[in-house]
Amino acid sequence: MISIEIEKKLKAYKGQQVLQVKEIFPSGSIIKIYGPSGVGKTTFLKTIAGFTNPEKGKIVVEGTTWLDTEQKISLPPQKRMPGFVFQDYALFPNMTVIQHLEYATGDDTWINRLLLLGKLEPFVDHKPEYLSGGQQQRLAILRALANKPKLLLMDEPFSALDPQNKMALIADLKVLFAGLGTTVLIVTHNPQELDELTTRELKIR
Numbered sequence: 001m002i003s004i005e006i007e008k009k010l011k012a013y014k015g016q017q018v019l020q021v022k023e024i025f026p027s028g029s030i031i032k033i034y035g036p037s038g039v040g041k042t043t044f045l046k047t048i049a050g051f052t053n054p055e056k057g058k059i060v061v062e063g064t065t066w067l068d069t070e071q072k073i074s075l076p077p078q079k080r081m082p083g084f085v086f087q088d089y090a091l092f093p094n095m096t097v098i099q100h101l102e103y104a105t106g107d108d109t110w111i112n113r114l115l116l117l118g119k120l121e122p123f124v125d126h127k128p129e130y131l132s133g134g135q136q137q138r139l140a141i142l143r144a145l146a147n148k149p150k151l152l153l154m155d156e157p158f159s160a161l162d163p164q165n166k167m168a169l170i171a172d173l174k175v176l177f178a179g180l181g182t183t184v185l186i187v188t189h190n191p192q193e194l195d196e197l198t199t200r201e202l203k204i205r
């Protein structure tokens with residue numbers, strides 16, 4: 001189970017905006033997160049991962065307290081280590097596809113399964129600049145899955161994929177998430193396209 005209660009002031013251009021979320025997600029649930037532009041969806045994911053802190057809040061993931069502002073507990077990102085698919089991918093420019101995955105895991109069987117899922121086997125020796133936008137985005141997804149995280153945070157993870165690749169990948173991910181029992185939070189601008197995959201939704205207003 002993942003329990004999240006946060007209150008965070010956003011650096012809004014005009015006025016004061018507060019991101020406020022109080023939710024409990026069962027383990028293994030897949031949640032789509034949506035809401036107006038600028039409401040704080042990306043900031044919400046970054047707060048869970050520990051890249052930024054809220055003024056008030058408590059985050060408990062599978063029995064471990066990641067954050068408790070009252071108790072002055074805030075685990076650093078490297079101790080939380082959820083899988084994270086960044087909106088801009090954040091790939092390593094000097095690493096090939098295979099090196100991105102080997103950096104996160106030594107499990108070659110798992111790496112091969114991921115490469116197949118992302119249709120990236122022909123490109124294992126390519127660095128990001130020699131991949132298309134869609135291939136880069138798929139690599140970002142595979143890298144986030146490489147260490148089989150219990151919690152996966154995805155920020156607009158399918159935005160660069162054509163409809164056919166998107167549908168195929170979503171179907172494969174559904175099976176893979178179920179196998180891992182991973183809880184997945186997916187920020188999307190297009191909630192309908194995730195109907196097949198997600199089991200819950202969270203609207204941030």
Ligand SMILES: Nc1ncnc2c1ncn2[C@@H]1O[C@H](COP(=O)(O)OP(=O)(O)OP(=O)(O)O)[C@@H](O)[C@H]1O
Pocket residue numbers: 009010011012013035036037038039040041042043044052
């Ligand atoms: N670390 C931070 N602390 C406080 N405010 C932040 C932080 N990072 C971003 N913000 C502010 O939070 C607001 C929301 O940004 P964010 O990117 O989270 O929105 P979003 O809902 O993901 O938007 P979009 O749908 O357009 O991607 C912006 O006004 C931004 O300036």
